[in-house]
Amino acid sequence: MSKVLVFGHKNPDTDTITSALVYAYLKKQLGIHAEAVRLGELNNETAYALEKFGFNAPRLVEKVAGEAAQVILVDHNERQQSADDIAEVQVTEVIDHHRIANFETADPLYYRAEPVGCTATILNKIFKENEVEIPANYAGLMLSAIISDTLLFKSPTCTEQDVKAANELAAIADVDAAEYGLAMLKAGADLSDKSLEDLLSLDAKEFSMGDHKVVIAQVNAVDVNDVLDRQADLEILLNNTVAEKGLDLFFFVVTDIINNDSVAVAIGAQAEKAYAAFNVVADNNRALLKGVVSRKKQIVPALTDALK
Amino acid sequence: MSKVLVFGHKNPDTDTITSALVYAYLKKQLGIHAEAVRLGELNNETAYALEKFGFNAPRLVEKVAGEAAQVILVDHNERQQSADDIAEVQVTEVIDHHRIANFETADPLYYRAEPVGCTATILNKIFKENEVEIPANYAGLMLSAIISDTLLFKSPTCTEQDVKAANELAAIADVDAAEYGLAMLKAGADLSDKSLEDLLSLDAKEFSMGDHKVVIAQVNAVDVNDVLDRQADLEILLNNTVAEKGLDLFFFVVTDIINNDSVAVAIGAQAEKAYAAFNVVADNNRALLKGVVSRKKQIVPALTDALK
Numbered sequence: 055m056s057k058v059l060v061f062g063h064k065n066p067d068t069d070t071i072t073s074a075l076v077y078a079y080l081k082k083q084l085g086i087h088a089e090a091v092r093l094g095e096l097n098n099e100t101a102y103a104l105e106k107f108g109f110n111a112p113r114l115v116e117k118v119a120g121e122a123a124q125v126i127l128v129d130h131n132e133r134q135q136s137a138d139d140i141a142e143v144q145v146t147e148v149i150d151h152h153r154i155a156n157f158e159t160a161d162p163l164y165y166r167a168e169p170v171g172c173t174a175t176i177l178n179k180i181f182k183e184n185e186v187e188i189p190a191n192y193a194g195l196m197l198s199a200i201i202s203d204t205l206l207f208k209s210p211t212c213t214e215q216d217v218k219a220a221n222e223l224a225a226i227a228d229v230d231a232a233e234y235g236l237a238m239l240k241a242g243a244d245l246s247d248k249s250l251e252d253l254l255s256l257d258a259k260e261f262s263m264g265d266h267k268v269v270i271a272q273v274n275a276v277d278v279n280d281v282l283d284r285q286a287d288l289e290i291l292l293n294n295t296v297a298e299k300g301l302d303l304f305f306f307v308v309t310d311i312i313n314n315d316s317v318a319v320a321i322g323a324q325a326e327k328a329y330a331a332f333n334v335v336a337d338n339n340r341a342l343l344k345g346v347v348s349r350k351k352q353i354v355p356a357l358t359d360a361l362k
Numbered sequence: 363m364s365k366v367l368v369f370g371h372k373n374p375d376t377d378t379i380t381s382a383l384v385y386a387y388l389k390k391q392l393g394i395h396a397e398a399v400r401l402g403e404l405n406n407e408t409a410y411a412l413e414k415f416g417f418n419a420p421r422l423v424e425k426v427a428g429e430a431a432q433v434i435l436v437d438h439n440e441r442q443q444s445a446d447d448i449a450e451v452q453v454t455e456v457i458d459h460h461r462i463a464n465f466e467t468a469d470p471l472y473y474r475a476e477p478v479g480c481t482a483t484i485l486n487k488i489f490k491e492n493e494v495e496i497p498a499n500y501a502g503l504m505l506s507a508i509i510s511d512t513l514l515f516k517s518p519t520c521t522e523q524d525v526k527a528a529n530e531l532a533a534i535a536d537v538d539a540a541e542y543g544l545a546m547l548k549a550g551a552d553l554s555d556k557s558l559e560d561l562l563s564l565d566a567k568e569f570s571m572g573d574h575k576v577v578i579a580q581v582n583a584v585d586v587n588d589v590l591d592r593q594a595d596l597e598i599l600l601n602n603t604v605a606e607k608g609l610d611l612f613f614f615v616v617t618d619i620i621n622n623d624s625v626a627v628a629i630g631a632q633a634e635k636a637y638a639a640f641n642v643v644a645d646n647n648r649a650l651l652k653g654v655v656s657r658k659k660q661i662v663p664a665l666t667d668a669l670k
Binding site: 151152153154155156157158159160161162163164165166167168169179183350351354355358359 | 454459460461462463464465466467468469470471472473474475476477487491658659662663666667
C-alpha cells in the first residue's frame with residue numbers, strides 16, 4: 055500500500071505536531087499506511103509535551119512529493135504555510151480549525167474544519183465516529199494541544215467543546231490538566247535559549263490579505279519584557295525580513311500568558327493600518343493589545359479587514 | 363436572533379435544493395433561525411421530488427447580502443457558482459462533496475466536505491451526530507438527492523456510504539428506492555418542454571482551470587438524440603455564449619441515464635484539448651465518452667489536468 059504523509063504547518067507548534075502523530079495513529083488503526091512528519095524544528099513547549107508522554111518527534115522533512123503522492127494536512131490549509139512542494143501532491147484530507155484561504159484541489163476530498171480552539175478537539179470526535187479508542191499517551195498529546203492552543207482555556211478561541219474534550223482526554227491520560235498545563239506553557243514561554251532570529255520564526259505564519267503579503271509571528275512569554283528589552287535589535291531584524299521577503303507587513307506579537315494581553319510591533323508599509331485595526335496608536339514603535347491573545351480569532355480577522 | 367440563509371449552487375439540481383431544505387430544518391431543530399433559499403429555477407426532476415414529498419420550493423433570491431449577514435453553503439463552495447454577492451456576507455458553514463476552489467474566508471468556519479456521492483449522505487451523518495431524528499418527508503428529499511447525484515447508484519461517484527444512507531432513508535421515507543428513483547430520473551430527463559437555451563443553463567457550472575474560464579453543462583436524457591438532433595442550433599448558441607462570457611471552453615455533455623455514457627460537444631479555443639483529455643477525437647463536432655457520467659469525478663479532474 056502506498057504511504058500517505060500526515061503533517062501540520064511550518065514553524066510547528068504543539069497542536070500541529072501532536073495532531074500529525076495522533077491522526078497518523080488513527081489512520082493506521084483504520085488500515086491506512088500513514089506516517090506523521092514535520093516541516094520544522096520543535097519549540098520548547100512541544101518538546102516538553104512529547105517527552106512527558108514518551109514520544110519521539112516526527113521525522114523532519116523539507117519536501118513531500120518525493121515520498122508520497124498523497125498527503126493529509128492537519129492544523130492548516132494555506133499553501134504558504136505548508137510544504138514548499140505541496141502543489142505536486144494530492145491533498146486527500148484536511149483536519150483544521152482555521153480560516154480557509156489559498157487552498158484548492160482538483161478532486162473532492164475529506165475536509166473537516168470546525169470553529170473550535172484546537173485540531174485535537176476535532177480529532178477527539180473523529181476517534182468516536184470511527185469507534186477507535188484513544189490510548190492514554192495519545193490522549194496526553196491531544197490534551198497538550200488543547201492547553202497550548204487555548205492558553206489553558208483562557209483564549210477567546212476556546213469553546214465549550216474544547217473544555218469538554220480536554221476533560222475527557224485528561225481523564226484518559228490520567229493527568230491534572232491545570233497543573234500539567236501551566237508547566238507545559240511555562241516550558242514554552244522559556245525564551246532564555248532563543249535568539250531573536252529564533253523568536254521571529256518560532257511561530258510565524260504567512261498570509262495573503264488583499265494584495266498584501268503579511269507575516270504574523272507570535273511568541274508566548276511569562277514576562278513580555280524578556281523580549282521587549284531587545285526591541286531595538288528586534289526592529290532591525292524585522293526590517294531586514296520585510297525587505298528580504300518583500301512583505302507589506304510583519305506583525306510581531308508577544309503574548310503575556312499570565313495576564314492574557316499582547317504587545318505588537320508592526321513593521322512595513324502597512325504598519326499604521328495594522329495598529330489602527332486594533333484602535334491603538336504605536337508608542338515607541340509598539341502597542342499594547344488589551345485582551346488579545348489569539349492570532350486566528352483576533353489578529354487575522356482584524357488585519358484581513360483592515361488590509362482588504 | 364438574526365437569520366442565516368442556507369442555499370446551494372446556481373442552476374440548482376435536486377441535491378442542492380433538497381440539502382438547503384434539509385439542513386435549514388436541522389439548524390432550526392438546533393435553535394438557529396435558518397431559511398432555505400435557492401439561486402435559480404427548479405428543474406423537472408427536483409420539482410417531481412418536492413411534489414412527491416409535499417414540499418414547496420425554497421424562496422428564489424438573486425442576492426443574499428440584503429437579507430442576512432451570515433450564510434451556509436450546501437453542495438458547493440466555488441464563488442462563481444454561488445450568489446453574486448457572496449463576498450459581502452460571512453460564510454459560517456459549508457456542507458459539500460466537491461473539490462475546493464475559489465473559496466476563502468477571513469474567519470474559521472465549520473466546513474464539512476467528504477468525498478461521497480451526495481451532500482445528503484453527509485447530512486444523514488450530521489443528523490445522527492446531533493441526535494436529531496429525520497422526519498419521513500425530509501428523508502424522502504434526502505433519498506431523492508442521493509438517487510439524483512448517483513444516477514440510482516450507477517455513477518462512479520457513488521460510494522458504499524451513499525448506498526447505506528439511501529437504504530436507511532428509503533426505510534424512513536417508506537419508499538421503494540429503485541422504483542421511485544427511476545420515475546424521478548425520467549421526470550428529470552424529460553426535456554420535451556425545454557428550449558435549447560434552457561438546456562445550456564439547466565445544470566451549468568463555471569470553473570477556473572489554470573488561466574482558463576470554463577463552463578461545463580450537463581443534461582440527463584433517456585435518448586441522447588432528443589438533444590443531438592438539435593446540434594446545429596445548439597452549436598450556434600454555444601458559440602454565442604463563449605463569445606459573450608469570454609469563455610475558453612464550453613463543454614456541453616448529454617448523459618444517457620440508461621446506458622451510462624455521455625456525448626460531449628466542446629466549443630471554444632480549448633475544445634481540442636478538452637476532447638484529448640478523454641483520449642477521443644471529435645467526429646461531427648462531438649464525441650462519445652464511454653462510461654463517463656460524473657462531472658465532478660470524471661470530467662472536472664480530466665479537464666483541470668488538461669488545461670492547467
